[in-house]
Amino acid sequence: DSGVTQTPKHLITATGQRVTLRCSPRSGDLSVYWYQQSLDQGLQFLIQYYNGEERAKGNILERFSAQQFPDLHSELNLSSLELGDSALYFCASSSGGAISGNTIYFGEGSWLTVV
Amino acid sequence: ILNVEQSPQSLHVQEGDSTNFTCSFPSSNFYALHWYRWETAKSPEALFVMTLNGDEKKKGRISATLNTKEGYSYLYIKGSQPEDSATYLCASWNYGGSQGNLIFGKGTKLSVKP
Numbered sequence A: 001d002s003g004v005t006q007t008p009k010h011l012i013t014a015t016g017q018r019v020t021l022r023c024s025p026r027s028g029d030l031s032v033y034w035y036q037q038s039l040d041q042g043l044q045f046l047i048q049y050y051n052g053e054e055r056a057k058g059n060i061l062e063r064f065s066a067q068q069f070p071d072l073h074s075e076l077n078l079s080s081l082e083l084g085d086s087a088l089y090f091c092a093s094s095s096g097g098a099i100s101g102n103t104i105y106f107g108e109g110s111w112l113t114v115v
Numbered sequence B: 001i002l003n004v005e006q007s008p009q010s011l012h013v014q015e016g017d018s019t020n021f022t023c024s025f026p027s028s029n030f031y032a033l034h035w036y037r038w039e040t041a042k043s044p045e046a047l048f049v050m051t052l053n054g055d056e057k058k059k060g061r062i063s064a065t066l067n068t069k070e071g072y073s074y075l076y077i078k079g080s081q082p083e084d085s086a087t088y089l090c091a092s093w094n095y096g097g098s099q100g101n102l103i104f105g106k107g108t109k110l111s112v113k114p
Helices: none
Strands: A005-007 A010-013 A019-024 A031-037 A044-050 A053-057 A064-068 A074-078 A087-094 A110-114 B005-007 B010-014 B019-024 B030-038 B045-050 B056-059 B062-067 B072-077 B086-096 B099-104 B108-113
Touching (some): A005 A087, A019 A110, A031 B099, B010 B019, B019 B086, B019 B108, B045 B056
Parallel strands (some): B010 B108
Antiparallel strands (some): A019 A074, A031 A087, A087 A110, B019 B072, B030 B045, B030 B086, B062 B072, B086 B099, B086 B108
């Protein structure tokens, strides 16, 4: 158990809908990262937050947004969903900020299926 | 575009064999190299984080080396066991553009036959 908690574990929704994925980081970790794992793709970095502020941005679509709340949990909002958004979405956390040698701990992921 | 490449894509070995695989990463603006072990239906498990050129880390039968000047890292598994079967991911933290992020390779899938 990494200590990173993600909900829901599985989600099936229709195209055009909007979903919210939730992540609770490890106790004490200030950084939260979101990654997308699609078929035949490596883990694609979406976005990082550090202590409530956006710190780094990767290949995140405009239809997607995220935020980190004062209690450090984070939400990834996916809207106007398309079939191609079906993927495993990972949240990860670390104690450090952007560039560091800190270990990054992953949750078990949220499986999103868009039908 | 910063790419992290891993080879081979997959590997099948017999129990007891020692094996190694490679991770190539951009050497410019390099900060850290991460190795993860990922079993199906589980979260990726952190193995090592390495930052210094020439760094070598060990965890049981698994070890890793780092060459930041040429941009590669090796992961070694000594005396592979069936429970070592997993996908091994490496990720490089490079400073790209105005912000940095951790970029993952596609992994090496290891299967160890009893």
